[in-house]
Amino acid sequence: MLQREAKIEIEIDCRGLLCPEPVIRARRALEAIEKGKVIVLVDPGAPKENISRMARSMGYDVEVEPTEDGFKVIVKKSG
Amino acid sequence: MRWGTSLSVVLAGALFGILAASLSKLGNPPNMGVCVACFLRDIAGALGLHNAEKVQYMRPEIVGFVLGAYISAMLFGEFKPRGGSSPLLRFVLGMLLMFGALVFLGCPARMMLRLSAGDMTAVAALVGWIVGVYIGVQFFKAGFSLGAASKVYSLNAIVLHLFLVTILLLNLLIPNILRSSISGPGAMHTNWLISLCAGLLIGSLAQRGRLCFAGGFRDLILIGDAHLFWGVISFFISALIINIALGQFNFGISNQPVAHSAHIWNFAGMMLAGICAVLIGGCPLRQLVLAGEGNSDSALTVFGMLFGAALAHNLKLAATPDAQGIIGGPSIHGKVALLIAICAVILIASISREKTEQS
Numbered sequence: 001m002l003q004r005e006a007k008i009e010i011e012i013d014c015r016g017l018l019c020p021e022p023v024i025r026a027r028r029a030l031e032a033i034e035k036g037k038v039i040v041l042v043d044p045g046a047p048k049e050n051i052s053r054m055a056r057s058m059g060y061d062v063e064v065e066p067t068e069d070g071f072k073v074i075v076k077k078s079g
Numbered sequence: 080m081r082w083g084t085s086l087s088v089v090l091a092g093a094l095f096g097i098l099a100a101s102l103s104k105l106g107n108p109p110n111m112g113v114c115v116a117c118f119l120r121d122i123a124g125a126l127g128l129h130n131a132e133k134v135q136y137m138r139p140e141i142v143g144f145v146l147g148a149y150i151s152a153m154l155f156g157e158f159k160p161r162g163g164s165s166p167l168l169r170f171v172l173g174m175l176l177m178f179g180a181l182v183f184l185g186c187p188a189r190m191m192l193r194l195s196a197g198d199m200t201a202v203a204a205l206v207g208w209i210v211g212v213y214i215g216v217q218f219f220k221a222g223f224s225l226g227a228a229s230k231v232y233s234l235n236a237i238v239l240h241l242f243l244v245t246i247l248l249l250n251l252l253i254p255n256i257l258r259s260s261i262s263g264p265g266a267m268h269t270n271w272l273i274s275l276c277a278g279l280l281i282g283s284l285a286q287r288g289r290l291c292f293a294g295g296f297r298d299l300i301l302i303g304d305a306h307l308f309w310g311v312i313s314f315f316i317s318a319l320i321i322n323i324a325l326g327q328f329n330f331g332i333s334n335q336p337v338a339h340s341a342h343i344w345n346f347a348g349m350m351l352a353g354i355c356a357v358l359i360g361g362c363p364l365r366q367l368v369l370a371g372e373g374n375s376d377s378a379l380t381v382f383g384m385l386f387g388a389a390l391a392h393n394l395k396l397a398a399t400p401d402a403q404g405i406i407g408g409p410s411i412h413g414k415v416a417l418l419i420a421i422c423a424v425i426l427i428a429s430i431s432r433e434k435t436e437q438s
Contacts (some may be wrong), residue, residue: 016161016227018360018369019294020301021433024219027302044157045372046289053084054302069159069230 008036014051015041015070022047023054026075030060035079043070051075085309091281091288092310096317098277099192102140104325106269109336110196113140113281114189115363116180116352117337119381120388120397121265125257126246128389131397133263137250139271142243143278144285144364148371149240151283160236162375165225168427169359169376173383174390175420176355176363181388181397182348182409182417183207184337186363187292187356190349191311193338195318197330200340200401207346211353212296215428219301223358224433228376236373239381247275264337282371290314291365293356339401341408344417348398348409351421358428391416 014022061076102112124135152158193201295311298304369377399407
């Protein structure tokens with residue numbers, strides 16, 4: 001019961017990957033959890049926008065935070 | 080369509096379409112106002128990498144695409160020197176992409192441009208392109224990966240920029256140092272400064288809008304996202320309007336400029352190009368833009384395309400256009416090479432898998 005309620009947080013590093021790989025990996029991670037957060041590290045440019053668009057179209061909340069060498073796309077899946 | 084997010088790609092596509100159709104009126108070859116594959120082929124000829132006398136010219140548009148993307152990426156903090164994601168495989172895939180494009184006689188931008196001018200020989204190519212993109216997407220779904228790029232020494236990120244600027248300057252300052260066609264498509268060109276400025280504009284807008292003729296179809300197939308697709312559509316519509324307005328619209332299959340009606344080979348050529356483009360992360364234009372942003376793998380892909388263009392002409396693999404009622408298309412060498420190239424790309428796509436993630 002405790003395990004089921006624990007917050008799941010997956011971080012995937014998609015820096016250095018060209019589209020569509022970051023989108024595919026992010027979607028795969030989202031599909032793997034029922035509820036929780038998927039944090040995707042990406043380079044500046046297209047991957048950040050593509051992952052955000054994909055996640056929003058699936059009905060998830062998206063936050064984007066700048067990092068030292070790119071961005072962190074945080075997708076919240078509320079189940 | 081969400082205008083807020085899609086406006087930049089729609090604008091990029093629309094302006095590209097307007098300029099591509101207009102450049103033909105200003106002197107570039109008909110239905111070839113802009114063609115990344117054809118223009119790289121012309122540059123390969125200008126450098127003497129192949130001896131096809133009718134397709135040799137140092138096209139300033141290509142320089143403009145890379146520099147325009149570079150300037151835009153610098154202005155918006157998106158220039159990032161990176162590389163090391165299977166560079167040699169990307170070189171080979173760039174070469175194979177060029178084989179396919181030169182069997183059709185054009186890159187996907189020219190394919191849409193030809194369609195917008197009423198050239199129905201490009202319909203089979205469009206179907207082939209979509210099938211190729213679909214196949215490429217299936218490989219990604221099955222775990223295809225060329226691996227991640229990492230930070231590289233800054234000079235790597237501007238090798239292509241320096242190379243292109245150098246050969247453009249050499250061509251302008253030292254007469255006859257590069258080859259230049261006296262007849263055929265290579266002899267048709269507008270003023271170099273207009274070409275360069277058009278290239279700069281297209282390159283910078285394509286960088287901002289992430290315009291990609293492979294990505295447009297890829298995202299639609301993969302995740303039902305039409306964002307990039309609107310860029311392709313806006314390119315087509317704006318080019319169609321300009322072609323009609325300038326009297327360049329000629330609907331049909333016969334008498335289409337620099338095109339052939341060997342439909343099955345148009346299909347197969349662009350199917351090969353479509354698979355390759357998806358695997359390397361974008362169409363030929365996108366490769367130039369990514370190279371402009373500092374991606375040295377994409378720069379090497381561009382060199383692969385130059386190499387592929389040279390091979391395609393030296394070994395007579397490229398198609399010939401229809402002429403005087405005779406249907407053109409690839410030679411027997413071209414047909415065999417295309418089939419081998421399709422097998423090669425499928426082999427590469429089947430073998431290259433992503434490493435196990437620790438997520």
